[in-house]
Amino acid sequence: MGKPDRKQRANAAIAGLRTVLSRAMGAASAAKLRAEADRAAAEFERSVQTMGLGAAARSPELMAKVRADARLCEVWRGLEAERDASYGDWNRDGLPALRRLVAEAAPGAAGAEGHRWLAYPGAGGPTPRLWRVGRAAVEHSAEEFPLAVPLLGAGHLRVNSAPGGRAAADSVVETLLARMLATLAPGQLRVHIWDIGHLTGPLPNLHPLTAERLLTVHDATLLGDLLSTLAGHIRRAHDAALREGRRAAHRPGDPWRVAVLFGNGERLPDEISRELSRVARTGPDAGVHLVLVDVPVSVNSPLETITFTEPDVAKSSMTGPGVLVRPDPPLPAVDVTALATAVHERVHEFRGGPRGFADLLSEPTHSARDELRTPIGFAEGEPVDVVLGDATPHALIAGPSGSGKTNLLYALLGGLASRYSPDELELYLLDFKEGVSFAGLTPGRKDISYLPQARLVGVNVNTDREFGLALLRFLTAELARRATAAKRHEVTKLAELREADPQGRWPRIVAVIDEFQALFAGRDRITMQAAALLEDVARRGRSQGIHLVLASQDIGGIEAFWGKPAVFEQCTLRIAMPKARRVLAEENLAAMSLPRWHVVVNHDSGVAHGNITAHVPDASSRGTFDDLQRALWAQLNSNPPRLFDGAHQPDLIAAADYANPSGPLLGQVIDVNDRAATLRLEAAPGRNLAVLGTATADAMAVLESAALSLARSHEPGGCDFSLWCPVPALESRVRELAARLEKLGFPVDLRTDESIAELTPSSGDKPRYVVFPAVDAAHRWLEKKEPPAMTSGLDRLRALLRDGPAHQVHVLGWWRGVARLKDTMGFGGFDDIGAWVALDVQGSELTTLAAGQVVDWSPRPQRAIFFDRTTHSHPDVLIPFDTATAITPLKPEDPA
Numbered sequence: 034m035g036k037p038d039r040k041q042r043a044n045a046a047i048a049g050l051r052t053v054l055s056r057a058m059g060a061a062s063a064a065k066l067r068a069e070a071d072r073a074a075a076e077f078e079r080s081v082q083t084m085g086l087g088a089a090a091r092s093p094e095l096m097a098k099v100r101a102d103a104r105l106c107e108v109w110r111g112l113e114a115e116r117d118a119s120y121g122d123w124n125r126d127g128l129p130a131l132r133r134l135v136a137e138a139a140p141g142a143a144g145a146e147g148h149r150w151l152a153y154p155g156a157g158g159p160t161p162r163l164w165r166v167g168r169a170a171v172e173h174s175a176e177e178f179p180l181a182v183p184l185l186g187a188g189h190l191r192v193n194s195a196p197g198g199r200a201a202a203d204s205v206v207e208t209l210l211a212r213m214l215a216t217l218a219p220g221q222l223r224v225h226i227w228d229i230g231h232l233t234g235p236l237p238n239l240h241p242l243t244a245e246r247l248l249t250v251h252d253a254t255l256l257g258d259l260l261s262t263l264a265g266h267i268r269r270a271h272d273a274a275l276r277e278g279r280r281a282a283h284r285p286g287d288p289w290r291v292a293v294l295f296g297n298g299e300r301l302p303d304e305i306s307r308e309l310s311r312v313a314r315t316g317p318d319a320g321v322h323l324v325l326v327d328v329p330v331s332v333n334s335p336l337e338t339i340t341f342t343e344p345d346v347a348k349s350s351m352t353g354p355g356v357l358v359r360p361d362p363p364l365p366a367v368d369v370t371a372l373a374t375a376v377h378e379r380v381h382e383f384r385g386g387p388r389g390f391a392d393l394l395s396e397p398t399h400s401a402r403d404e405l406r407t408p409i410g411f412a413e414g415e416p417v418d419v420v421l422g423d424a425t426p427h428a429l430i431a432g433p434s435g436s437g438k439t440n441l442l443y444a445l446l447g448g449l450a451s452r453y454s455p456d457e458l459e460l461y462l463l464d465f466k467e468g469v470s471f472a473g474l475t476p477g478r479k480d481i482s483y484l485p486q487a488r489l490v491g492v493n494v495n496t497d498r499e500f501g502l503a504l505l506r507f508l509t510a511e512l513a514r515r516a517t518a519a520k521r522h523e524v525t526k527l528a529e530l531r532e533a534d535p536q537g538r539w540p541r542i543v544a545v546i547d548e549f550q551a552l553f554a555g556r557d558r559i560t561m562q563a564a565a566l567l568e569d570v571a572r573r574g575r576s577q578g579i580h581l582v583l584a585s586q587d588i589g590g591i592e593a594f595w596g597k598p599a600v601f602e603q604c605t606l607r608i609a610m611p612k613a614r615r616v617l618a619e620e621n622l623a624a625m626s627l628p629r630w631h632v633v634v635n636h637d638s639g640v641a642h643g644n645i646t647a648h649v650p651d652a653s654s655r656g657t658f659d660d661l662q663r664a665l666w667a668q669l670n671s672n673p674p675r676l677f678d679g680a681h682q683p684d685l686i687a688a689a690d691y692a693n694p695s696g697p698l699l700g701q702v703i704d705v706n707d708r709a710a711t712l713r714l715e716a717a718p719g720r721n722l723a724v725l726g727t728a729t730a731d732a733m734a735v736l737e738s739a740a741l742s743l744a745r746s747h748e749p750g751g752c753d754f755s756l757w758c759p760v761p762a763l764e765s766r767v768r769e770l771a772a773r774l775e776k777l778g779f780p781v782d783l784r785t786d787e788s789i790a791e792l793t794p795s796s797g798d799k800p801r802y803v804v805f806p807a808v809d810a811a812h813r814w815l816e817k818k819e820p821p822a823m824t825s826g827l828d829r830l831r832a833l834l835r836d837g838p839a840h841q842v843h844v845l846g847w848w849r850g851v852a853r854l855k856d857t858m859g860f861g862g863f864d865d866i867g868a869w870v871a872l873d874v875q876g877s878e879l880t881t882l883a884a885g886q887v888v889d890w891s892p893r894p895q896r897a898i899f900f901d902r903t904t905h906s907h908p909d910v911l912i913p914f915d916t917a918t919a920i921t922p923l924k925p926e927d928p929a
């Protein structure tokens with residue numbers, strides 16, 4: 034029998050029942066015509082008509098009238114006869130039809146009596162149309178029939194308890210849910226419970242279901258959140274149906290969701306009522322159904338009602354007022370618990386235990402053309418995806434320290450890296466936290482594997498905000514490159530560009546910045562520039578496949594953003610860890626009640642209806658991400674990522690530019706690319722270098738790097754070195770450098786005494802480099818005037834600085850402060866110092882050296898700034914190299 038046929042019969046049977054009742058009540062109306070002459074009889078009939086025979090029979094007043102008046106007695110009998118005639122029809126035809134109907138529409142455990150049906154979890158199959166609630170009988174009839182209500186795929190149910198009779202209402206709900214568990218395939222029913230009054234869990238016998246999140250008990254204060262979750266589910270189901278061209282939003286095989294709300298008979302706040310009506314209206318089509326116990330709401334969607342009039346007697350909207358309903362007695366608690374446990378175990382078995390990191394992974398064969406998509410956790414055992422694409426270009430993640438933010442990032446990176454090859458995805462990872470959370474993604478000493486999609490990893494950058502700035506500059510440049518290509522192909526977004534340029538390599542770029550608020554830590558140029566660049570990348574990255582993932586402990590603290598909401602607005606994907614503030618919309622408090630290792634994933638800018646709560650598996654313990662990385666490293670070809678470690682002084686011999694330097698290298702620039710600052714030393718005035726500050730080790734490192742790289746940039750013997758050291762404490766270090774240079778085949782003029790004052794202005798046709806540490810310490814010798822011309826060493830040094838460069842004699846000197854440099858230079862000013870490296874010198878002191886511009890620099894250990902008047906618009910921050918291995922190679926034959 035077809036479904037519509039069954040439905041027709043169901044309707045016909047219910048209509049039959051209603052006819053019987055209305056006849057019973059309306060029989061009086063036929064008699065009224067006949068008895069028009071007798072006004073009293075007519076009135077009597079009318080009142081019986083209004084009350085119904087049953088109620089009239091219970092009225093002592095009315096029955097006294099009947100007994101006292103033969104005419105009325107006759108009318109009464111007539112009415113009873115009519116009713117009995119109708120009951121005859123009903124008993125003969127209606128009842129069997131109704132029983133057949135219930136048996137058919139509520140098969141097996143959905144409609145069975147007793148409780149033997151509780152023994153086994155459901156096996157699946159078609160979803161029953163009706164669910165048995167109990168027995169019912171028409172008044173004055175001994176014949177009972179089963180009463181069942183429609184729910185799944187149809188509408189909602191309201192149960193109103195009698196005063197003091199809440200247990201009976203609970204039992205109706207428990208029995209209904211148990212019938213569903215014993216009918217539907219395990220996992221096909223998700224129950225949400227909200228109870229305004231209970232502090233302990235309602236429906237305790239079903240609690241074994243909570244372990245697999247088949248049942249969720251919601252906080253009494255958070256009904257709004259539950260409704261938002263349901264609304265979000267409904268919306269996503271409708272969206273998916275639209276996408277897939279389905280009519281019904283509930284896909285066959287998708288779990289049903291039943292939300293049981295236990296109220297206290299009082300009206301819900303207006304806003305909640307409105308939300309509830311919305312869920313009620315749109316829910317059934319998406320498999321979401323409500324069971325409302327003592328929740329007075331009017332909903333304009335199919336709703337059946339069971340109202341208890343006495344503790345064990347009720348009326349129902351299915352049958353109308355003339356039918357008494359006796360709900361089935363409560364089920365044995367142990368049997369319900371056993372059923373719930375059995376369902377839980379089946380689901381647990383089917384899911385293979387709790388979902389773990391491995392369940393997030395896939396094969397690296399996915400295309401990133403339209404979007405990046407990966408699960409990062411599980412809700413009710415089903416994967417929860419995050420999407421970075423045109424609609425959700427950027428993500429904002431927040432959670433207090435220890436809430437699992439780093440773990441979540443690993444889950445995200447693992448999911449993405451397992452799906453998208455290095456040609457589809459490039460990762461740039463920056464961690465402003467103290468510590469090395471992403472360092473493992475680069476080759477290490479113990480484990481040489483690396484994450485093939487990672488291009489850059491920055492760790493310990495908490496004091497090097499310039500590195501964050503450099504990453505943003507790099508992304509802006511990449512944006513511009515992509516925009517130019519898109520323009521050339523006359524397209525506007527990445528998917529189209531890839532179509533138009535199938536040979537091109539256009540991976541999506543994901544830049545993860547953990548504790549990104551550190552970028553905005555000062556009220557300075559870096560903060561301003563970072564805010565502007567971030568806004569630019571956020572705005573334009575969307576169409577060019579450049580995605581930001583910004584994570585922070587406290588988004589509220591980022592002052593730099595209050596005037597620039599654009600960055601936040603572009604981050605339409607929000608992920609909140611437990612107790613995360615501000616990352617979701619203001620009135621969306623879902624993160625406050627999250628259990629440990631759970632997150633709220635929200636693709637709707639944090640508005641409550643977008644909430645999906647997911648459990649995030651452990652992605653940071655041994656055997657999770659590290660295993661994946663090794664497997665991908667073995668499987669996928671790509672160059673190792675660059676590691677920038679702010680706590681580590683870069684080794685000169687390992688610097689990329691040291692292999693083939695084009696001039697003196699001064700230190701490593703804080704940049705996305707491994708790049709050294711190189712001084713241009715052509716034969717032109719001003720081509721000298723001043724190193725400034727008292728940080729001896731750093732100053733020496735700068736001079737040594739410069740000398741050694743200069744040697745490397747010449748053929749052996751192709752230039753001369755003068756090493757002049759007026760400070761005994763530095764002598765041994767300078768001698769080591771001299772020895773190294775000589776070993777490399779360069780003549781060295783080493784002076785450590787008064788002979789420094791003689792100076793040697795020129796060295797013929799070969800370039801000469803004068804490396805002169807602690808120039809100011811030599812003043813005691815330089816200031817002496819010598820007859821007959823009475824010129825001092827200082828005069829000769831000034832002349833050397835002025836005239837030397839044009840003759841390829843360049844001074845690389847170190848002064849222990851700006852004032853000391855000034856002493857050396859005299860009134861001539863700084864024109865002959867074309868470039869400088871400042872160490873522990875305040876920015877304000879450097880203005881005169883930087884062509885009058887304000888230098889934003891607060892000294893910090895092992896950092897310097899480099900400014901070259903001929904090439905720089907503003908200084909670069911440097912990290913002086915570690916020169917130890919370059920000066921004393923580990924192996925004597927080392928080419929360094």
Ligand SMILES: Nc1ncnc2c1ncn2[C@@H]1O[C@H](COP(=O)(O)OP(=O)(O)OP(=O)(O)O)[C@@H](O)[C@H]1O
Nearest residue numbers: 433434435436437438439440441630649650651653
């Ligand atoms: N989903 C999870 N399952 C199991 N353990 C987890 C999970 N998430 C995090 N942990 C563990 O909790 C600890 C803290 O996590 P994590 O380092 O990710 O937190 P965090 O928010 O990044 O903290 P912080 O900002 O202080 O570094 C770690 O030991 C981690 O292994």
